[in-house]
Amino acid sequence: MSKHFLGDTAVLLGRSLRHIARSPDTIITTVVMPIAFMLLFVYVFGGAINTGSDSYVTYLLPGILLITVASGIAYTAYRLFMDMKGGIFERFQSMPTARSSVLWAHVLTSLVANLISLAVVVLVALLMGFRSTAGVSAWLAVAGILILFTLALTWIAVIPGLTAKTMEGASAFSYPLIFLPFLSSAFVPTGTMPGPVRAFAEHQPVTSIVNAIRALFTQQPVGTDIWIALAWCAGILVVAYVLAMNTYRRRIS
Amino acid sequence: MTTQQAPAIQVRGLEKSYKELRVLRGVDLTVARGSIFALLGSNGAGKTTAVKILSTLLKADAGTARVNGFDVATQAADVRESISLTGQFAAVDEILTGRENLVLVARLRHVGNPGKVADDLLERFSLTDAGGRKASTYSGGMRRRLDIAMSLVGNPPVIFLDEPTTGLDPQARIEVWQAVRELAARGTTVLLTTQYLDEAEQLADRIAILHEGRIIVNGTLAELKRLLPPAKVEYVEKQPTLEDVFLTLVGADGRNGHDRNAGTDA
Numbered sequence: 001m002s003k004h005f006l007g008d009t010a011v012l013l014g015r016s017l018r019h020i021a022r023s024p025d026t027i028i029t030t031v032v033m034p035i036a037f038m039l040l041f042v043y044v045f046g047g048a049i050n051t052g053s054d055s056y057v058t059y060l061l062p063g064i065l066l067i068t069v070a071s072g073i074a075y076t077a078y079r080l081f082m083d084m085k086g087g088i089f090e091r092f093q094s095m096p097t098a099r100s101s102v103l104w105a106h107v108l109t110s111l112v113a114n115l116i117s118l119a120v121v122v123l124v125a126l127l128m129g130f131r132s133t134a135g136v137s138a139w140l141a142v143a144g145i146l147i148l149f150t151l152a153l154t155w156i157a158v159i160p161g162l163t164a165k166t167m168e169g170a171s172a173f174s175y176p177l178i179f180l181p182f183l184s185s186a187f188v189p190t191g192t193m194p195g196p197v198r199a200f201a202e203h204q205p206v207t208s209i210v211n212a213i214r215a216l217f218t219q220q221p222v223g224t225d226i227w228i229a230l231a232w233c234a235g236i237l238v239v240a241y242v243l244a245m246n247t248y249r250r251r252i253s
Numbered sequence: 254m255t256t257q258q259a260p261a262i263q264v265r266g267l268e269k270s271y272k273e274l275r276v277l278r279g280v281d282l283t284v285a286r287g288s289i290f291a292l293l294g295s296n297g298a299g300k301t302t303a304v305k306i307l308s309t310l311l312k313a314d315a316g317t318a319r320v321n322g323f324d325v326a327t328q329a330a331d332v333r334e335s336i337s338l339t340g341q342f343a344a345v346d347e348i349l350t351g352r353e354n355l356v357l358v359a360r361l362r363h364v365g366n367p368g369k370v371a372d373d374l375l376e377r378f379s380l381t382d383a384g385g386r387k388a389s390t391y392s393g394g395m396r397r398r399l400d401i402a403m404s405l406v407g408n409p410p411v412i413f414l415d416e417p418t419t420g421l422d423p424q425a426r427i428e429v430w431q432a433v434r435e436l437a438a439r440g441t442t443v444l445l446t447t448q449y450l451d452e453a454e455q456l457a458d459r460i461a462i463l464h465e466g467r468i469i470v471n472g473t474l475a476e477l478k479r480l481l482p483p484a485k486v487e488y489v490e491k492q493p494t495l496e497d498v499f500l501t502l503v504g505a506d507g508r509n510g511h512d513r514n515a516g517t518d519a
Binding site for chain 1: 305308309310330333334336337338340341342343344345346347348349353357358360361362363403
């Protein structure tokens with residue numbers, strides 16, 4: 001590792017954060033869709049959905065938070081793609097700068113941008129009646145899961161960011177991720193789904209992550225869900241990181 | 254430092270293929286310190302590939318290349334300390350201001366007092382007034398000047414300019430030429446690629462023609478001209494070219510041109 005790695009990453013992180021501060025529309029467009037889903041499901045469909053919980057917005061929020069991250073990482077890929085295409089990436093790579101700093105700065109920027117988006121969505125949920133009795137440690141656990149989930153999806157986003165030929169291609173990969181929560185326990189309990197759908201829903205990562213966060217919010221026992229959720233996040237993170245790093249090495253060699 | 258006497262750039266038998274396509278088929282060239290060397294070739298001749306190998310962005314399949322005395326394959330970090338690359342597309346950060354772009358590069362090159370370095374370069378490239386504006390508001394010529402200014406941060410001894418004037422209007426071209434001449438006057442070695450013959454003729458101390466992956470000619474302009482049959486004397490009426498007319502009407506001095514461009518863009 002280069003002796004300048006930390007300093008260079010900090011400088012490049014400052015650059016990307018300045019981008020976000022100057023175009024806050026990336027945060028706004030990230031949160032519009034999850035908030036629209038939340039409004040639609042709480043005020044239109046919610047009355048007819050029986051989740052067995054007192055407040056549908058509280059039931060719904062964990063899934064909405066995951067959708068927020070899935071929507072936010074499209075911008076991670078977009079920002080990386082723009083650097084690759086604009087030539088500034090090559091400029092950085094031809095300078096005596098730690099080479100992996102360019103990538104890590106994008107990853108950390110993604111984390112910061114998504115945490116801002118998540119905070120905005122939680123704020124809107126509070127206005128819509130979301131309440132949690134969770135204590136500090138439960139909130140920290142929720143934050144930890146969301147950070148791990150964001151990092152896992154960010155490393156996935158790095159791959160199209162590095163390889164895409166067009167801007168659309170760089171962000172299209174996020175659509176399936178955005179819709180994955182619909183086939184999970186995020187909106188409705190999985191119990192009413194027909195066999196094969198239910199089997200998929202109960203064994204895909206979103207359900208365990210949603211269930212774990214929901215249990216933390218409502219101070220229910222998290223059971224095995226939290227371990228399955230953490231295992232999914234860590235597994236996706238490791239695989240995506242290895243693939244992304246391989247892609248990166250191919251691109252800069 | 255290594256061998257100040259060594260040529261700025263020394264390339265022997267450089268080869269590079271993309272799958273079946275043999276882009277470079279044994280390129281040899283030497284660039285003396287402080288000179289402007291033009292690599293001339295049509296599109297797809299391999300100019301950019303050669304520059305990318307010399308600036309450590311690509312690995313060669315065969316051959317050796319030394320820049321500022323350092324081997325690009327085994328001493329890449331030292332090479333990166335010695336060079337700056339100005340790629341085909343102005344690699345400026347559009348969302349940052351001109352000054353912020355320069356400060357960013359200064360920080361990443363770990364030079365002292367980034368703010369002072371940035372202000373000096375803005376001044377030198379007549380961008381002081383525009384320094385506080387976002388680079389996205391710059392005209393093509395201003396953007397290219399900022400791009401070149403970014404390449405000068407830390408005074409690297411060797412600069413690569415890959416097609417520095419492609420896509421620029423005639424005034425902006427003259428601005429860039431002026432900047433390149435000033436660079437060489439300060440002792441920087443410049444390797445530039447171009448597909449414009451007049452650009453090589455205007456700027457370069459030596460010209461090499463890259464064709465189908467090989468250097469087919471390498472020499473000074475006078476030497477290159479001697480390769481052709483001796484000049485014949487013919488009577489030709491010298492009409493002004495459209496470029497002469499255009500530059501006379503709008504003012505050939507690029508430094509005036511940039512203010513006008515700035516005005517329309519702001």
